[in-house]
Amino acid sequence: MKQQEKAGVFICIEGIDGCGKTTQAKLLVNKLRRRGFDAVYTTEPSSGKVGRLIRGFVLDRRRRVPIALEALLFAADRIDHMETEVKPLLRQGKTLVCDRYVYSSLAYQGAAGLDLDWIDQVNQLALKPSLALFLDVQPEVVVKRLRRKRSVMENMSNLKNVREVYLKLVQQQQLVSLDGDRPIKAVAEDILKLVLGKLKD
Numbered sequence: 001m002k003q004q005e006k007a008g009v010f011i012c013i014e015g016i017d018g019c020g021k022t023t024q025a026k027l028l029v030n031k032l033r034r035r036g037f038d039a040v041y042t043t044e045p046s047s048g049k050v051g052r053l054i055r056g057f058v059l060d061r062r063r064r065v066p067i068a069l070e071a072l073l074f075a076a077d078r079i080d081h082m083e084t085e086v087k088p089l090l091r092q093g094k095t096l097v098c099d100r101y102v103y104s105s106l107a108y109q110g111a112a113g114l115d116l117d118w119i120d121q122v123n124q125l126a127l128k129p130s131l132a133l134f135l136d137v138q139p140e141v142v143v144k145r146l147r148r149k150r151s152v153m154e155n156m157s158n159l160k161n162v163r164e165v166y167l168k169l170v171q172q173q174q175l176v177s178l179d180g181d182r183p184i185k186a187v188a189e190d191i192l193k194l195v196l197g198k199l200k201d
Contacts, residue, residue: 001127002124002128008090008095008096010086010090010096010098010127010129011095011195012098012100012101012103012132012133013025013191014135015134015135015137016107016142016163019135019142019180020135020137020187021100021180022043022099024188025097025098025099026041027188032095035196037199038094038095039095040094040095042098042099043099044074044077044098045100048077048084049080050073050076050077051081054074058073064112067113067114071114071119072122074104078101078123079125082127095199103132103175106119106165107162107163107166108162111161111165112158116165131176131195131198132175133194134169134170134176134178135187136163136166136177136181138163138181139159139160139163143156178190178194
């Protein structure tokens with residue numbers, strides 16, 4: 001990953017499906033805004049053309065597409081997201097909170113058997129975030145939460161493997177782990193403390 005542009009602050013929140021990351025990312029943006037920060041929520045897959053393709057062609061299927069194709073599509077969407085949204089907002093000095101990022105590619109496609117170094121290579125143009133958080137929740141817990149129609153990646157076996165890759169990234173200090181299996185308010189308070197500490201750096 002490339003070093004982040006310095007004008008703004010780039011935060012990402014990661015975790016297996018159903019861990020609460022979308023809720024926490026949106027809560028964080030609201031809390032930061034109330035404290036006077038110009039915070040913006042964004043997500044991957046993005047709302048761009050490649051992101052919409054992923055939602056329809058990759059996620060809304062009974063069978064997964066070839067894993068290398070999946071990784072390349074996510075990487076392509078990430079480049080589009082970087083150039084059209086992330087970099088311009090950082091140049092404006094925004095505090096950007098991203099719901100999923102490159103670590104999701106490492107975790108989900110890595111868990112499916114792709115080499116992590118290869119995934120890193122195809123994502124080498126992605127900016128390194130100021131802070132990357134991992135909400136750790138047991139797969140057994142999130143499967144119960146996922147009452148909606150599950151995506152092709154949201155089965156118990158896959159989620160366990162994905163979590164294992166995330167935990168390796170935590171060990172490598174690429175991600176900061178938080179216990180996500182607690183009340184929403186408690187998790188949100190811990191996230192805010194970490195982010196405010198980074199914003200003061």
